[in-house]
Amino acid sequence: MIFFDKEKHNAGILSSKLGxxxxxxxxxxxxxxxxxxxxxxxLICGLIIAFFASWRLxxxxxxxxxxxxxxxxxxxxxxx
Numbered sequence: 001m002i003f004f005d006k007e008k009h010n011a012g013i014l015s016s017k018l019g020x021x022x023x024x025x026x027x028x029x030x031x032x033x034x035x036x037x038x039x040x041x042x043l044i045c046g047l048i049i050a051f052f053a054s055w056r057l058x059x060x061x062x063x064x065x066x067x068x069x070x071x072x073x074x075x076x077x078x079x080x
Contacts, residue, residue, distance in 0.1 A: 039072070 043065065050058035 047058060047062065050061055
């Protein structure tokens with residue numbers, strides 16, 4: 001009970017802090033995880049289609065994948 005008697009621990013401040021934290025976590029998780037899953041899904045589907053079409057061309061595309069990943073990481077760091 002003494003914890004909630006202090007000014008910085010009253011119920012209003014704690015609930016508003018909790019509400020803001022939930023909004024921040026929701027914004028980070030929903031945007032980031034969705035983009036990551038979409039990127040990996042597109043990569044896997046693209047590679048499967050490429051290997052069925054022409055395995056030589058798919059290997060060339062596979063060599064370029066690390067460059068695309070590095071460019072994506074640099075872009076996300078620049079956006080922050």
